[in-house]
Amino acid sequence: MYICPLMKEISNRSATYHFAIEQRFTAGMVLLGTEIKSLRQGKASFNDSFCLMMDGELWIRSLHIAEYSHGTANNHDPVRDRKLLLNRKELKKIETKTKEKGFTIVPLKIFLSESGYAKIEIALARGKKVHDKRDSIKAKDAERELKRTLKY
Numbered sequence: 001m002y003i004c005p006l007m008k009e010i011s012n013r014s015a016t017y018h019f020a021i022e023q024r025f026t027a028g029m030v031l032l033g034t035e036i037k038s039l040r041q042g043k044a045s046f047n048d049s050f051c052l053m054m055d056g057e058l059w060i061r062s063l064h065i066a067e068y069s070h071g072t073a074n075n076h077d078p079v080r081d082r083k084l085l086l087n088r089k090e091l092k093k094i095e096t097k098t099k100e101k102g103f104t105i106v107p108l109k110i111f112l113s114e115s116g117y118a119k120i121e122i123a124l125a126r127g128k129k130v131h132d133k134r135d136s137i138k139a140k141d142a143e144r145e146l147k148r149t150l151k152y
Contacts, residue, residue, distance in 0.1 A: 009111035010039075012046035017133065019106050019125035025094070027058065028085035029110075029118050032076045034068035039118050041069075044110055051084065051105035051122055053095050058084040060107060060120070084120060094124060102126045 015021075031039070038044070043066035051060050060082050067075045086094070097103045108121045128136070 009109050010042060010044045010046070011109040012049075012107055015046075015106045015108050015123070015125070017136065018128060019104070019123070020128055020132065021106075021108075021123045021125050022103070023097075023124045024108070025086060025090055025122050025124075027120050027122055029060075029120050030083040030085065031065075031118055034071040034074065034076050035065050036118055037071075038065050038068045039110065040112070046107060049107055051107060053091075053098060053105075056091065056095070058086060058091060058094065058105070058122075060084055063107065084122070097124050 045064040045066075047062075047064065049060060049063040051058060053059075062079055063082060064079050065076070067078055094105060098105060103124055103126060106123050106125045108123050110118060110120050113119050
């Protein structure tokens with residue numbers, strides 16, 4: 001089993017700033033060969049990506065996986081829709097929660113499992129209000145200041 005040392009995980013750092021995370025899920029991804037090779041090189045971006053339910057299936061849109069550098073004419077489309085793989089029970093739970101007002105499905109990070117498969121962590125989340133964002137900034141600043149004082 002080969003695990004590439006280049007890619008540890010690719011995370012969506014702005015997700016925790018804009019959303020309050022309620023529940024997390026780990027899903028598999030349906031990828032093409034050149035997409036997994038590009039992911040192993042760490043070339044993916046979460047800018048403007050989101051998840052949606054269509055016909056009882058979960059899909060991710062606008063996830064940018066760069067074209068593989070050694071790919072030929074068979075290279076993939078960088079921003080195509082990709083199917084996410086979850087249990088039927090988890091899909092039902094996500095579908096019922098997203099029908100409630102305020103819930104959305106947010107991609108958090110992409111990582112390689114121990115068996116070498118690409119996995120994505122998604123979350124059911126609620127959008128934060130402006131004052132909630134300010135509170136989280138204050139908490140991060142206080143934590144950073146505390147670490148600084150403990151360091152010296």
